[in-house]
Amino acid sequence: MNLIGVSVIICTYNGRNRLKKTIDHLLNQNPEFDFEIILVDNASKDDTAEWVISYLQKFPDVTNFRIIEESRPGLNHARITGFRASSFDLILFCDDDNWLAPDFLTIGSRYLNENPKAGVLGSLGIPVFEIEKPEWFSDFSHTYAVGSLGKKPGIQPVGSFHYGAACFFRKTALEKLEELGFESFLSDRKGKGLNSGGDVELCLAVQLVGYELHFDDRLTFKHFIETHRLNWNYYLKLKEGISSSFPILESYKVHEFSELNSFKKHLWKNYFIILKGVIKSNLLGFFSSENLNQVNRVTTKTKLFSFFKNYNKTLEAFRANQKLFNA
Structure with a gap:
């Protein structure tokens, strides 16, 4: 039986230099329900887990943080491993460069408890840049998991999707998919590779087992975008990776x-x-x-x-x- 609360799952590959502020923002949460943080180290090569263990020693009162390993490269593998290790009835997939607003877990858990048919709940990403924002960014920002993607708050049309960054999933929906034997047809991110689409695929599958996709712009987070990701050639490769899942x-x-x-x-x-x-x-x-x-x-x-x-x-x-x- 799943406990009432939120399991925050951080999937990371070589996230040592990104995780400090992500963890700080999570430890600043004070939700109405219990929550846990599960960091899935997805075959990192930069001693990510060791660094996190060392950093958490500064917070001796924190007892709801676990680190687990997934040696198979790929974001989908990491998500599944985190989901299977979770204890609570709500899942939040939080990327290692997502800085959640202080009321994020409170708003999200309250919304999902008030809307039992919602299987996915998307949030509003706000970009934060390591360097000055490129001139072209505003015209192409939707590719970076920020903004609303044109959504208005509330239930979305069947077949809609949202980016996986700081996105809630109802655990019963994921469990139902697993019971059916659902397996992703997309590999999603592997290491430094830019192939993607696993988050879209999961949104579509959850709707096919009878749940709804919702969006709430009160759920805000800052999406930290590193310098190398603000290079125009990187952006073109990102678009190529996204398009490679067609059709x-x-x-x-x-x-x-x-x-x-x-x-x-x-x-x-x-x-x-x-x-x-x-x-x-x-x-x-x-x-x-x-x-x-x-x-x-x-x-x-x-x-x-x-x-x-x-x-x-x-x-x-x-x-x-x-x-x-x-x-």
């Missing part, structure tokens, strides 16, 4: 297509849209901003190549999801 996430639209053939037609329709995007981004590049054109070219070309690379895997995922979610 696997389409496999979660199992209630929109009754049979495999109609789903195949949907995939090929998307392919031709992407193909047109590639042609358009090359022909009209002279009439758009240089940055925007670069982003469009990277994303459309990556999706075009990923379509063929992931096509059979996407069909396999669609069949598996049909069976798993009884679509």
